[in-house]
Amino acid sequence: MDYRNERRLICSGDILSIYPLDGDWSRLEQEYWWHALVMGGLPPRPRALLVGLGGGTQVHLLGRLARPRAVTMIERDPVIVRVACDWFGLRRLRGLEFLVGQAERIVPWLAQVGRRFDFVMEDAAYAAPPERGLPLAEALVELVAPGGRLVINRHRRGDGCTVAERLRPRFREVRLRRVRREGENVLVCCVEPHPTTAG
Numbered sequence: 001m002d003y004r005n006e007r008r009l010i011c012s013g014d015i016l017s018i019y020p021l022d023g024d025w026s027r028l029e030q031e032y033w034w035h036a037l038v039m040g041g042l043p044p045r046p047r048a049l050l051v052g053l054g055g056g057t058q059v060h061l062l063g064r065l066a067r068p069r070a071v072t073m074i075e076r077d078p079v080i081v082r083v084a085c086d087w088f089g090l091r092r093l094r095g096l097e098f099l100v101g102q103a104e105r106i107v108p109w110l111a112q113v114g115r116r117f118d119f120v121m122e123d124a125a126y127a128a129p130p131e132r133g134l135p136l137a138e139a140l141v142e143l144v145a146p147g148g149r150l151v152i153n154r155h156r157r158g159d160g161c162t163v164a165e166r167l168r169p170r171f172r173e174v175r176l177r178r179v180r181r182e183g184e185n186v187l188v189c190c191v192e193p194h195p196t197t198a199g
Contacts, residue, residue, distance in 0.1 A: 009055035009080075009101075011061065017055025019088045025064060027075075032185035034151060035058045036121055039147040039177060042066040048072075049117040049143060050138070051103050052124030054081055055088035061118075063093065072117070073098040074106050074124070104132075107139045111185040116145040123153045130159040135162045140171050141193060150190040160186040170194060 001008050002021065009017040018028060026033050036058070045141050050058055053075035062068055074086040075081050076101050099106050119171045120140055125133035137152050141169050150171070154160035156178060168174045172192040179185040 007055075009083065016056040017084070019055060019057065019060070019108065025061065028057065028061065030180065032179045032183070032187060033061055035177070035179050036123075036151045036153065036187055036189075037119075039062055039187060040151060040191050043118040043147060043149070045069050046118035046148075047072075047116070047145070048119040049115075049118070049121070049140075051107070051122040051140065052126075052177060053084055053098075055122070056082075056084040056090045057088075058121060058123070059093065060098070067094070068119075068147060070095045070097065070099070072099060072115075074099045074101070074103050076100070076102050077126070085185075099114065101148075103136055104139075107136065107143065111142040113151060115130050115143060116148075118145050118148045119141055120144055120148065120150045121153070122151070126153050127155045127158060133159050133161060134166065138166065141167065141190075144190075144193050146195070147192055149192075151164075152188040152190075154186045154188065156184050156186050160188055165169070165189045175180075 005022040007019040030072050046066055046068050048071045050073045053073045081098055125136050164174050164176045167190050169191040175189045177187050
């Protein structure tokens with residue numbers, strides 16, 4: 001849906017992505033996509049993994065803030081991938097890798113073949129029950145490169161606190177932040193996995 005100067009991807013009443021039609025990305029600095037990238041400090045020229053694509057807002061912001069070497073995205077719905085490419089500008093970007101399927105199957109495969117990423121963002125289990133979201137968060141730790149970051153987006157009434165507590169022993173620092181007082185997003189930012197857990 002186009003609204004004023006923005007194109008929005010909306011599913012079940014939730015805004016999954018925003019794409020500024022006038023090229024002004026500064027309006028998104030108050031949104032969770034932006035905060036997820038800046039709150040833990042991005043490694044220079046990161047290899048990035050985004051779990052849950054939506055329209056690709058995070059891909060565009062990542063390119064503006066960090067000039068990543070490569071971006072891999074896991075998205076379960078091929079229709080969402082087509083929408084992101086055709087309506088949200090991803091087709092024009094280079095260095096993108098799309099992995100279509102369930103994250104619960106793709107993440108272990110990435111670990112098995114030795115893939116590691118400097119920045120990992122999980123936005124696929126936002127309002128999922130803990131029995132789905134927590135195992136996914138824990139599995140992603142294996143994909144974080146030494147010195148890397150893992151950021152997890154959760155609904156404020158979800159399992160963010162539990163995720164933070166479970167991951168705290170595995171990283172040098174774990175922060176939990178509600179993005180806006182009136183907002184629903186809580187970010188768990190995990191900085192630098194300990195050597196025993198880094199991939």
